[in-house]
């Protein structure tokens with residue numbers, strides 16, 4: 553019976569992107585003209601249109617969201633011993649960009665209502681050594697930014713706003729990614745808009761912009777001194793092919809955000825009365841979720857584990873993905889004895905042990921959402 557139901561319905565992947573006609577047209581233009589590396593007009597077009605969309609002055613397209621974070625932190629010109637506050641519940645890139653540059657990451661636990669970094673904890677961790685805060689908006693719902701930004705400004709602490717998971721989202725009607733001294737984005741295939749792989753830095757500060765452009769391109773010298781390099785940079789350039797794709801996707805962003813909200817609301821309408829799960833807020837006074845992914849957090853003291861639920865869904869050909877593993881629980885950082893003092897970040901550990909997300913990419917149909925939601929309910933109800 554189980555095998556039968558397995559073969560009956562098609563595999564539902566945790567993410568599948570949607571490619572529009574625009575991307576095909578623009579990518580073909582690159583192929584037909586031979587402009588395939590980073591020298592090409594789509595890179596500038598994408599930078600300009602993406603900064604305009606986010607109400608920022610400058611954009612620097614790069615090869616990934618991880619590259620964007622590394623460049624952002626390096627552009628701040630900090631020194632050894634300087635502290636950067638980061639969420640422990642995030643992608644590892646958030647910690648790597650700090651550690652690789654010899655700076656000190658200071659971890660903050662999560663807020664269980666929004667799954668974002670706990671704002672009060674951020675404020676408690678600020679001290680004289682704090683030089684920057686990485687604010688990462690998690691899973692499509694923004695961090696409540698007001699207080700952090702006010703305090704950071706008053707103490708001359710820089711904000712790096714990681715908006716990878718909230719492209720097109722707003723905080724009090726202003727675009728996420730327009731608040732940081734510098735903001736970063738990822739265009740990996742599961743993001744709201746994709747360039748296959750890719751990322752972007754946005755800022756209103758011309759000096760930071762010039763520095764980021766230089767860091768992305770090996771810090772080449774200017775004029776006759778081209779091969780005399782002034783700083784340690786990277787080749788983190790975005791290709792014209794990727795930019796063509798991102799530019800095409802951006803033309804469809806309104807549809808994308810609308811559809812992502814529909815996906816989220818459809819899951820909510822199926823799951824809302826279940827008392828075994830938490831979900832991220834759909835709406836609070838400062839934002840309406842754009843569901844980068846649709847997350848499920850199992851409540852405490854229920855009789856079914858995350859592994860059982862995930863396995864149950866897989867039997868129905870439904871793929872899921874577990875939530876992030878917090879930074880203080882990463883093997884590599886434990887070996888380095890980096891966060892040995894951080895034993896009490898219990899909310900992030902709870903999220904990591906009990907959270908997973910459902911298929912929520914743009915390729916999913918309403919029928920598939922209903923199938924996933926109803927089977928999840930059945931699995932949860934089977935163990936009482």
Ligand SMILES: Cc1ncc(COP(=O)(O)O)c(C=O)c1O
Pocket residue numbers: 615616617618619642643645646688689714715716717738739740750751
């Ligand atoms: C919040 C956040 N920042 C950064 C990244 C890294 O982006 P990339 O995969 O493009 O390197 C991700 C990737 O998922 C992310 O979710």
